[in-house]
Each structure stands twice: as C-alpha cells, then as structure tokens.
Amino acid sequence: xxxxxxxxxxxATPGARWCARRTRPLPPGLLxxxxxxxxxxxxxxxxxxxxxxxxxxxxxxxxxPDAVVWPQDVAQVQELAALCHRHRVPMVPFGTGTGLEGGxxxxxxxxxxxxxxxxxxxxxxxxxxxxxxxxxxxxKALNSHLRGTGLWFPVDPGADASLxxxxxxxxSGTNAVRYGTMRPNVLNLRVVLPxxxxxxxxxxxxxxxxxFLTQATLRLHPLPEAVAAAVCSFPSVQAAVACTVQVLQAAxxxxxxxxxxxxxxxxxxxxxxxELPEAATLFLELHGSQQGLAEQQQQAEELVRxxxxxxxxxxxxxxxRERLWSARHSAWFAALALRPGCQGYxxxxxxxxxRLPGVVVETQQDLRDAGLTGPMxxxxxxxxxxxxxxxxxxxxxxxxxxxxxAERLGRRALVAGGTCTGEHGVGLGKxxxxxxxxxxxxxxxxxxxxxxxxxxxxxxxxKVL
Amino acid sequence: xxxxxxxxxxxATPGARWCARRTRPLPPGLLxxxxxxxxxxxxxxxxxxxxxxxxxxxxxxxxxPDAVVWPQDVAQVQELAALCHRHRVPMVPFGTGTGLEGGxxxxxxxxxxxxxxxxxxxxxxxxxxxxxxxxxxxxKALNSHLRGTGLWFPVDPGADASLxxxxxxxxSGTNAVRYGTMRPNVLNLRVVLPxxxxxxxxxxxxxxxxxFLTQATLRLHPLPEAVAAAVCSFPSVQAAVACTVQVLQAAxxxxxxxxxxxxxxxxxxxxxxxELPEAATLFLELHGSQQGLAEQQQQAEELVRxxxxxxxxxxxxxxxRERLWSARHSAWFAALALRPGCQGYxxxxxxxxxRLPGVVVETQQDLRDAGLTGPMxxxxxxxxxxxxxxxxxxxxxxxxxxxxxAERLGRRALVAGGTCTGEHGVGLGKxxxxxxxxxxxxxxxxxxxxxxxxxxxxxxxxKVL
Numbered sequence: 039x040x041x042x043x044x045x046x047x048x049x050a051t052p053g054a055r056w057c058a059r060r061t062r063p064l065p066p067g068l069l070x071x072x073x074x075x076x077x078x079x080x081x082x083x084x085x086x087x088x089x090x091x092x093x094x095x096x097x098x099x100x101x102x103p104d105a106v107v108w109p110q111d112v113a114q115v116q117e118l119a120a121l122c123h124r125h126r127v128p129m130v131p132f133g134t135g136t137g138l139e140g141g142x143x144x145x146x147x148x149x150x151x152x153x154x155x156x157x158x159x160x161x162x163x164x165x166x167x168x169x170x171x172x173x174x175x176x177x178k179a180l181n182s183h184l185r186g187t188g189l190w191f192p193v194d195p196g197a198d199a200s201l202x203x204x205x206x207x208x209x210s211g212t213n214a215v216r217y218g219t220m221r222p223n224v225l226n227l228r229v230v231l232p233x234x235x236x237x238x239x240x241x242x243x244x245x246x247x248x249x250f251l252t253q254a255t256l257r258l259h260p261l262p263e264a265v266a267a268a269v270c271s272f273p274s275v276q277a278a279v280a281c282t283v284q285v286l287q288a289a290x291x292x293x294x295x296x297x298x299x300x301x302x303x304x305x306x307x308x309x310x311x312x313e314l315p316e317a318a319t320l321f322l323e324l325h326g327s328q329q330g331l332a333e334q335q336q337q338a339e340e341l342v343r344x345x346x347x348x349x350x351x352x353x354x355x356x357x358x359r360e361r362l363w364s365a366r367h368s369a370w371f372a373a374l375a376l377r378p379g380c381q382g383y384x385x386x387x388x389x390x391x392x393r394l395p396g397v398v399v400e401t402q403q404d405l406r407d408a409g410l411t412g413p414m415x416x417x418x419x420x421x422x423x424x425x426x427x428x429x430x431x432x433x434x435x436x437x438x439x440x441x442x443x444a445e446r447l448g449r450r451a452l453v454a455g456g457t458c459t460g461e462h463g464v465g466l467g468k469x470x471x472x473x474x475x476x477x478x479x480x481x482x483x484x485x486x487x488x489x490x491x492x493x494x495x496x497x498x499x500x501k502v503l
Numbered sequence: 504x505x506x507x508x509x510x511x512x513x514x515a516t517p518g519a520r521w522c523a524r525r526t527r528p529l530p531p532g533l534l535x536x537x538x539x540x541x542x543x544x545x546x547x548x549x550x551x552x553x554x555x556x557x558x559x560x561x562x563x564x565x566x567x568p569d570a571v572v573w574p575q576d577v578a579q580v581q582e583l584a585a586l587c588h589r590h591r592v593p594m595v596p597f598g599t600g601t602g603l604e605g606g607x608x609x610x611x612x613x614x615x616x617x618x619x620x621x622x623x624x625x626x627x628x629x630x631x632x633x634x635x636x637x638x639x640x641x642x643k644a645l646n647s648h649l650r651g652t653g654l655w656f657p658v659d660p661g662a663d664a665s666l667x668x669x670x671x672x673x674x675s676g677t678n679a680v681r682y683g684t685m686r687p688n689v690l691n692l693r694v695v696l697p698x699x700x701x702x703x704x705x706x707x708x709x710x711x712x713x714x715f716l717t718q719a720t721l722r723l724h725p726l727p728e729a730v731a732a733a734v735c736s737f738p739s740v741q742a743a744v745a746c747t748v749q750v751l752q753a754a755x756x757x758x759x760x761x762x763x764x765x766x767x768x769x770x771x772x773x774x775x776x777x778e779l780p781e782a783a784t785l786f787l788e789l790h791g792s793q794q795g796l797a798e799q800q801q802q803a804e805e806l807v808r809x810x811x812x813x814x815x816x817x818x819x820x821x822x823x824r825e826r827l828w829s830a831r832h833s834a835w836f837a838a839l840a841l842r843p844g845c846q847g848y849x850x851x852x853x854x855x856x857x858r859l860p861g862v863v864v865e866t867q868q869d870l871r872d873a874g875l876t877g878p879m880x881x882x883x884x885x886x887x888x889x890x891x892x893x894x895x896x897x898x899x900x901x902x903x904x905x906x907x908x909a910e911r912l913g914r915r916a917l918v919a920g921g922t923c924t925g926e927h928g929v930g931l932g933k934x935x936x937x938x939x940x941x942x943x944x945x946x947x948x949x950x951x952x953x954x955x956x957x958x959x960x961x962x963x964x965x966k967v968l
Binding site: 163164165166167168188189218221222231235236237238239259260261262263283286287288289291326327329330333337390391392421476477479480482483486487489490491 | 628629630631632633653654683686687696700701702703704724725726727728748751752753754756791792794795798802855856857886941942944945947948951952954955956
C-alpha cells in the first residue's frame with residue numbers, strides 16, 4: 039500500500055521492461071476450446087496483449103502468458119479452469135495489475151485469466167453492512183457505488199486495486215489502524231479451484247495461489263460524521279513513534295496515522311508544495327461525531343506536544359484534507375523525483391511497533407552505508423513501513439546493492455519479530471525470506487495445503503512456494 | 504458464548520451422563536513411553552479421570568479417552584504427539600472443557616492431551632498491545648494478569664474458557680461488536696501438528712482438528728476511560744433489532760448490544776431479581792472517554808425512543824454494571840429455572856442482521872408448534888443468537904423434538920444466508936448441517952486440507968469432517 043505508481047505511469051514506459059521467453063507452446067486444441075467458452079474476441083495471443091499481462095507495477099521481469107482470456111462470469115471461469123486443468127496448463131489470475139510483488143507474472147507461461155470484465159456489485163445490504171463484489175470491481179468503483187448510502191469500504195492501499203486482489207494479498211493501508219486490514223473486512227469468498235470446482239468459504243483466506251477469487255463479500259462501515267486531518271512534525275522518528283504508541287494507548291480512535299522520515303517529508307513537501315519541515319512527520323486523521331472529534335483533536339494535540347511535536351493546523355474541509363492525503367499518496371512519485379530518470383522499488387516489512395524506532399534508525403544507517411536513496415513511509419499504527427528505493431535501472435552495481443539491502447531489511451524485520459511481507463504479498467521476490475520467516479516446517483505445511491488443492495501445480499506456479 | 508453452565512454445575516451431576524465404551528486398547532509400550540516423556544504422575548488411565556476428560560459442557564454422550572497426559576511444555580507436546588503418531592493412536596486436545604459441541608469427546612478413544620498445566624503468560628508488550636498465552640491460560644486469568652496495565656483482552660464468550668480453545672473454535676461473545684471476535688484478535692499461533700512437528704502461523708486459523716494450539720499471541724486493547732450500561736425494553740423483537748441497526752449505522756461505537764426475547768427477559772428478571780418487563784430487551788454497553796460517553800448515551804437514548812423503547816437508567820458504577828451483566832450471563836441458569844429438573848442445550852446459529860427479526864419470529868412460532876421451551880438470547884450486533892432449549896433428559900420424545908427443532912433452526916439460518924455455527928464450532932452435533940452449508944465441494948476442500956496435515960486421521964478424529 040501507500041507508495042504506488044499510477045497504472046498510467048507503468049504504461050507510459052513499456053520499453054523499460056524486457057520480457058522472458060515462453061517456456062512451451064499451448065497444447066493443440068486448447069485455444070479453440072477456450073474460444074468456445076468465452077467467444078473468439080475474448081481470447082488473445084497477441085504479443086502486445088500477453089506482454090501487458092505479464093507484469094504488475096513491480097520491477098520483476100515481465101513474464102507473459104501464452105494467451106489471455108476474459109471470462110464474463112463465474113461459470114466461464116469454471117469451464118476455462120477445467121480446460122486448463124485437463125490439459126495441465128498453468129493458470130494465472132489478473133485483476134488490475136497494480137500488485138507490487140510480481141504476483142501476476144506468468145513465469146511458466148500458460149493462460150492468464152483477466153477477470154476485469156467481471157465487475158458486478160451485488161447483494162448490497164445497508165442493514166447488514168455488506169456487499170458482494172466481483173474481481174473487476176476496484177476500491178474506488180465500490181465507494182462511488184456506495185455514494186449516498188452513508189456507508190463506505192475503508193481499506194485503502196493507495197492504488198485503485200481490485201478488491202478481490204486486495205483480499206488475495208491481505209492488503210492493508212492507511213485506514214487499517216481504525217478499520218482493520220482486509221482480513222476482518224472480508225466476510226466470504228467464492229473461489230474457483232484449479233480443477234474448475236467452485237468453493238464458498240466462510241471467512242477470508244489468502245488464496246492468491248490456491249484458486250481464482252471470483253467474488254468477495256465485504257464488510258462496510260458507516261461514513262464518519264466529521265473528519266479532521268493534520269500534519270505534525272517531530273524532533274525525531276523515535277518521538278513520532280512514541281507519540282503514536284501513546285495515542286493508541288489512550289484509545290484515541292485515530293483513523294489514519296502515517297509516518298514519514300525526514301527525507302520523505304522533504305521529498306513530499308517539494309513534490310506537493312506543502313512547505314513541511316524536513317523532519318520526522320506524522321500524517322493524522324480522526325473520524326467521529328462533531329462533538330467527539332473536538333475531544334479527539336484536543337487529546338491528540340496534547341500528546342503531540344508532550345513528544346516535542348507540533349500541529350500547525352487541522353484540515354476539516356474535504357478539499358483541504360484531500361490536499362494533505364494526496365501529498366501522502368504521492369510519496370512514490372515524490373521519491374522518484376529525488377533522482378529523475380531512476381526507477382523505484384518498495385520494500386514491505388512489518389515489525390512490532392516497540393521495535394519500529396530501532397529498526398528505522400538502523401535502516402537509515404544501512405541506506406547511508408550502502409550509498410542508497412530510500413525515503414521511508416509507514417503505517418505506523420501497525421508497524422508496517424516501506425522504503426522506496428530509487429535507483430538507476432542501468433547501473434547493475436546499484437541494482438545489486440538494492441537487492442542486498444532489501445534482503446538485509448527483511449532479515450532485520452525477522453530478527454525484530456516481524457514479517458518480510460506486511461501487505462504486498464510474497465510473489466516472486468521474497469520467497470527466500472519467507473522460508474526464513476516460516477522455517478522449513480511452516481513452508482512444508484503451506485506446500486502440503488497447496489498440493490492438496492492444486493496437486494498438478496497449475497495455479498499460478500512459481501510464486502510464493 | 505453467552506449461555507453456559509458454570510463448570511461446577513457439570514461436576515455436580517456426573518451421574519446424568521452415560522459413557523461410551525472404549526474402542527480398542529492402547530498398543531503395548533505406549534503408556535510407558537508417554538510416562539518417560541512427562542513423568543509417571545502426569546499420565547493417568549484411571550476410569551474417573553478418563554470420564555472427566557470425555558466430555559465438555561454439551562449434552563453429547565461422554566466418550567472417554569484411554570489415557571490422559573499432562574504435558575508441561577511445548578517440547579513435551581511434540582514428543583507425545585510423535586509417539587502417538589508412530590503408534591497411530593488418536594490424540595485429542597483438552598483445555599478447560601467448557602466447549603458446547605463435544606469437541607473434546609474422544610469418540611475413537613486414544614490419548615487426551617490435557618494442556619491446562621501449560622499456563623505461561625509471556626511476551627507482554629504494552630507498546631505493541633500484545634501478549635502470548637499457553638492453552639492453560641483462561642480469559643479471566645489473562646485479564647487479572649493485565650490489571651494495572653491499562654490494557655485488557657475483550658473477547659468474552661461468557662465461560663472462563665482457555666484462550667487457545669477460544670482461538671480453535673473462533674469464539675465471539677458480547678464484546679464482539681466493538682472489539683471483534685477471536686479472528687482479528689489472534690496475531691499468531693504456535694501449533695504442534697499430529698506428527699509432532701512445530702508450526703508458527705502468522706495470523707489465526709481454526710486448528711481444532713488440525714493440531715495442538717500450544718501458544719496464541721493475542722491483540723490487547725486499551726481499557727475504556729468510562730463505561731455505561733443500560734437495559735432497554737421494546738414493544739417487539741423487530742423494534743429492538745431495527746434500533747440496533749440504526750445504532751450501528753449511526754456509528755455509535757457501542758461495545759455490547761445483546762438481545763433477549765420476552766421469555767428470556769422474564770426468566771432473567773425472575774432469576775436475577777431485576778424487575779424487567781417481559782418484553783423484547785436490549786442490554787447495551789458503551790465505552791468511551793468521559794465526554795464522548797455522554798454524547799453516545801444521548802445518541803443511544805434518541806434511537807431507542809425512536810423505536811418505541813425506553814431506557815429507565817444508565818448504570819455507570821462498576822458494581823451496578825456488574826449486576827446487569829451478571830443477569831445477562833446467568834441466562835443459562837435463568838432458562839433452566841423455567842423447568843426445574845430439566846437440562847439445557849444451546850443452539851448457535853448466525854444470520855445477517857436484516858434477516859434476524861424474521862428468523863426470530865419464525866423460530867418462536869416453531870417452538871410453540873413443537874411444544875418446546877427455548878428462550879432466546881443473541882449477540883444482535885452480528886446476528887448470532889442462541890435458543891436455550893430446556894427439556895427433560897428422560898423424555899425421549901422431547902429429546903427427539905429438541906433434535907429436530909435444532910436441525911430446522913440450522914436450515915432456517917442457512918436459507919437466510921447465515922451459518923449453523925456462529926461461534927461454538929461444529930464438533931459432533933452439526934456435521935450434517937455443515938455439509939449442507941458448505942456443499943460437497945466445500946467439505947471436500949476441508950477434507951483435502953485436513954488430510955494434507957493429518958494423513959492418518961489421528962488428530963481429534965470423528966469431529967467436523
């Protein structure tokens with residue numbers, strides 16, 4: 039979540055990627071059979087289309103599928119999966135392509151299921167606070183649909199991602215401290231297994247490599263009556279984190295609390311013309327009733343002052359708040375603007391909040407020692423933070439240093455009792471770290487469960503396990 | 504949650520149960536090997552001990568294990584499991600025995616692992632809002648341990664259950680509407696698999712039949728600054744539920760909201776001497792800051808009045824609130840007092856809140872038609888409600904009617920888009936309903952996952968699947 043390029047940014051620089059070659063041709067007759075299910079125009083083997091579906095927003099090498107299909111409903115997904123299963127051809131789900139870990143890259147070729155045209159929103163119940171969405175429905179599309187109902191879906195990873203994709207990676211984001219991550223907000227899933235059978239689950243699960251999520255039933259929340267946002271500067275990262283802990287302990291029902299280190303605060307300030315000090319910074323947002331909000335603001339101000347910080351002003355009007363959060367959500371571009379012509383890579387560790395100041399200070403030192411640019415932004419409420427590494431794509435030495443740094447950071451998080459994957463998922467880049475995190479037994483257990491549901495290793499092979 | 508007999512009540516009437524015979528003797532040498540691991544006094548084959556471990560609080564027939572072992576730490580659990588695995592002997596975990604679905608009954612004999620002596624509380628972090636507990640730690644023991652820290656663990660199913668057992672069944676309870684069920688409050692689990700290997704999971708899972716939960720890391724919450732409770736009477740169940748929906752939609756951060764039907768309100772009133780009207784009733788509790796609470800109370804009062812209800816008074820002092828909630832938590836005994844000499848059985852369905860009034864009214868009619876006594880109490884915030892059926896243990900016709908009623912109620916919940924198991928787990932009694940709820944594909948998927956982790960079907964066999 040957080041730092042992500044807009045899809046348009048990716049499409050603007052297709053030449054920057056190089057593509058892996060296909061591993062083997064599709065078996066004879068399969069393409070015709072796929073066309074019989076979805077109709078000719080909904081199957082493509084065009085190189086440009088396959089390349090477009092062979093990568094997400096991450097720097098992982100493009101790995102195009104051999105064909106792309108666009109099913110229109112769950113029955114078609116089942117039929118297509120059954121066909122691929124019969125022919126033992128790998129299948130890869132594709133939503134919006136906004137992932138950050140190469141989850142959609144077809145590393146063993148096969149058929150990409152582009153689910154973006156399944157975009158039905160159904161079963162909206164204002165009394166039950168629930169709604170069902172298909173994989174083509176994005177976060178923003180759902181919230182537009184909900185306008186006027188008094189309800190909203192608060193999980194916000196920054197990108198306008200597919201909600202089913204967010205369920206698959208366990209997305210988090212800026213509102214998680216108040217409303218939770220995807221986990222408590224997914225009520226049910228409808229999953230097509232690799233053999234084409236349909237499964238209804240009660241409760242969420244991470245199914246990115248187990249099956250196609252064809253519907254997610256989500257928990258909705260009442261829109262807050264009043265909202266106030268503020269940017270607070272602190273003398274140090276330690277002070278900002280200590281303040282966050284006290285805000286949480288005092289049960290101030292803060293909706294968002296985001297940390298920027300001094301480099302990122304400066305970058306965002308310049309990029310979004312905000313005139314922030316180059317200091318450790320918290321972006322805060324409070325949700326409540328009119329009356330309750332005033333009390334929350336007072337509590338927050340006292341705690342910020344107690345830790346040597348300052349709140350210059352509260353933003354109450356929607357356009358003012360939008361300006362602040364747009365600056366926060368532009369962190370990715372603000373970081374890239376530090377070194378024009380470079381590309382970005384976002385790490386995704388999560389540590390217990392008590393360890394956050396130490397890990398951040400060590401990581402800043404590590405960046406200096408390695409001679410890397412990596413401003414930081416974090417969902418400090420749950421200890422999840424991202425370093426946006428900005429490096430030159432044609433400098434192999436720098437790319438190696440980025441890679442080594444990311445591994446050291448992942449290990450640092452594990453030593454601190456954290457995880458190498460706060461919210462982006464494991465995908466391609468973090469498989470070795472996952473092994474260290476889970477241990478051989480944990481990985482073996484995941485493998486056994488995966489093999490029970492996908493004995494022929496057809497569902498998104500080469501990822502995670 | 505909610506209606507549960509106190510353990511003492513069970514122990515007072517052991518003669519009311521009859522025990523299933525053992526299926527086969529333990530293989531030679533196994534008992535000696537178990538004693539070598541935990542020491543002689545920590546292994547028992549005494550009939551009284553085995554019978555005591557052969558049932559929980561439910562009416563399922565006692566099924567004693569062939570032996571009971573008391574491991575002292577996780578390494579011993581691993582060694583004991585490896586021994587049972589090698590001898591292909593079933594294993595059953597046992598915590599406090601407060602379950603309601605026969606989850607601990609050793610229906611195929613084998614070795615019962617009584618984990619109550621593993622009762623370490625560790626890794627308490629006030630900054631990270633987390634703590635790790637072993638299976639012998641109960642909800643009340645943890646909250647006693649936390650006294651003075653400003654934090655607490657709010658999930659409260661009524662019984663003083665093992666927290667690891669609560670993680671295994673996905674327990675809910677009166678505070679779930681504000682603080683969530685076990686799912687978002689379990690951060691990590693340490694699980695011993697049937698072959699003795701140790702697994703660390705990130706995030707919770709329902710592992711009651713997959714392995715021994717030997718440690719759960721829990722999310723703690725700040726204690727509220729101020730608390731107010733009230734009992735509100737309504738003209739009908741429909742009015743009480745409609746009021747609940749509006750309270751939730753208005754984002755009043757209600758901590759508990761519990762529904763009693765008119766029969767249960769009358770029973771509780773008489774049992775706990777509260778002088779409540781015999782009417783559909785909501786027990787409410789609000790948590791907040793001093794100032795915020797006043798606003799919440801005002802909002803709640805307006806909405807209650809709008810639906811024809813009344814709030815006679817707010818209880819602010821701890822002893823006053825305790826008196827109200829003690830009445831609510833005595834619902835089980837209040838129901839039993841309706842027919843002295845009878846026994847109780849609690850159903851556990853959950854439906855979308857929009858369907859709750861209709862399902863409750865149909866269920867009340869069904870009770871009348873079947874000539875059964877079954878007052879109702881529900882966690883109305885999430886649509887979970889219990890009928891406490893009070894019936895004579897020596898009247899086989901009544902027992903049959905109770906059984907048929909419970910099946911009809913389960914089906915009614917499924918038709919309404921709900922579940923047959925809100926929080927007690929599936930255990931022994933609801934296997935057929937689970938099949939209907941999940942469909943053959945869902946059950947098959949659960950079976951495949953179970954078989955992947957427990958290929959010899961040794962872990963708590965005969966339950967759920």
